[in-house]
Amino acid sequence: MHVDILIVDAEELITLKGYSERPKIGAELRDLGIIPRGAVAVMNGKIIDVGKTDVLVKKYDADLLIDASGKIVLPGFIDPHTHLVFAGSREEELTLKLEGVPYLEILRRGGGILKTVRLTRNASEAELFKEAFERLNIALIHGTTTIEAKSGYGLDTKNELKILRVNRKLDEEHPIDVVSTFLGAHAIPPEFKENPDEYVDVIIKEMIPRVVKDKLAEFNDVFIEKNVFSPKQGRRILMAGKKYGLIPKVHADEFTDLGGAKLAAEVGAISADHLLNSSDEGLRKMAERGVVGVLLPATSMTLMSMKFADARKMIDLGVPVALATDLNPNCWVENMQLVITLAVYFLRMTPAEAISAATINAAHALGLGREIGSIEPGKKADIIIMNIPNHMFVGYRFGSNLVEYVIKNGRIIVEGGEIVK
Numbered sequence: 068m069h070v071d072i073l074i075v076d077a078e079e080l081i082t083l084k085g086y087s088e089r090p091k092i093g094a095e096l097r098d099l100g101i102i103p104r105g106a107v108a109v110m111n112g113k114i115i116d117v118g119k120t121d122v123l124v125k126k127y128d129a130d131l132l133i134d135a136s137g138k139i140v141l142p143g144f145i146d147p148h149t150h151l152v153f154a155g156s157r158e159e160e161l162t163l164k165l166e167g168v169p170y171l172e173i174l175r176r177g178g179g180i181l182k183t184v185r186l187t188r189n190a191s192e193a194e195l196f197k198e199a200f201e202r203l204n205i206a207l208i209h210g211t212t213t214i215e216a217k218s219g220y221g222l223d224t225k226n227e228l229k230i231l232r233v234n235r236k237l238d239e240e241h242p243i244d245v246v247s248t249f250l251g252a253h254a255i256p257p258e259f260k261e262n263p264d265e266y267v268d269v270i271i272k273e274m275i276p277r278v279v280k281d282k283l284a285e286f287n288d289v290f291i292e293k294n295v296f297s298p299k300q301g302r303r304i305l306m307a308g309k310k311y312g313l314i315p316k317v318h319a320d321e322f323t324d325l326g327g328a329k330l331a332a333e334v335g336a337i338s339a340d341h342l343l344n345s346s347d348e349g350l351r352k353m354a355e356r357g358v359v360g361v362l363l364p365a366t367s368m369t370l371m372s373m374k375f376a377d378a379r380k381m382i383d384l385g386v387p388v389a390l391a392t393d394l395n396p397n398c399w400v401e402n403m404q405l406v407i408t409l410a411v412y413f414l415r416m417t418p419a420e421a422i423s424a425a426t427i428n429a430a431h432a433l434g435l436g437r438e439i440g441s442i443e444p445g446k447k448a449d450i451i452i453m454n455i456p457n458h459m460f461v462g463y464r465f466g467s468n469l470v471e472y473v474i475k476n477g478r479i480i481v482e483g484g485e486i487v488k
Contacts, residue, residue: 073131077102086440090359106123110477157178206402291320361432426440
């Protein structure tokens, strides 16, 4: 049989097979479904066969034969939590943080998220698209093939819709699949500082109906935090979104335990993200409901708190754990390889657990476990080849790009670490 691409002789073919219907939990995270001397056959953008090289080379000839000797082959990385579209930068805040200036003081001076909101409101769709497109290119060459992108730097109807339209255009024009999340409840805008409940009403009565009418998002996210949105406000927003068909997500318990994890379970959220201060009760409820815990170690590093989510506790409790960059102006990282390294060293996840969290479990955090996240027949041919001899080098060797090939929808997009023109 003739195929488009045949990848052969992988030192380790990491399939992650068997978890398309639900995310991995507990000890399952260490099961990578490795096939030594593995091979993958790709046709019409899909994976059609997986197995030992000596078997598949007898079954198929190919337009393109890729020799993966001495390398590992695995699914493309999936980044399930980013704030991809924003204008400007906040590099001056790094020095302020180093000098001990707290975030709330930076905010009072007009910095922080409020600066990004001002710059994003003033930027055109074309400007936002151009900047975000370049970020996607960087993510792509480091092995990301699907990314979630939130709004949240508009904080009014006009600009939230603008950001979501940019997300849609990026999805249409960039090789990476962009999955869109509405995050109007990212912060209280200055004009509603004295009456946050009025802003909640705007989100519910004005923003959500427009987002759904224009088909601009699949998910509805809320930042549950002290001085941001209360659990009561968050519940209103998330339940209103559900009535319109938007799937709930929650920024939960990043700085304080306000019950964000528990709320995520109660409203049937697909994921709860951050989780640095979540109670055991909240985590147990997440485990019971199968809510994916998306962990963001790069955020902890950039906040300089050096407090990280307790991944080991979550894994022991049966919470499905995923990893993401949290790409934003305060945590400017497009590289999932670096996130895996941070997860290994600071969340104390094994390389195998971190790979599972950055692929199949990240897919489930976006409701895409049946389509991507593993190398199995019938799934999208989203595949990366890394120039390392085994999976234990992922997280162990860092500081350089280990990805040699990126195949997206059955087409080579990155070769030799560079985007194919």
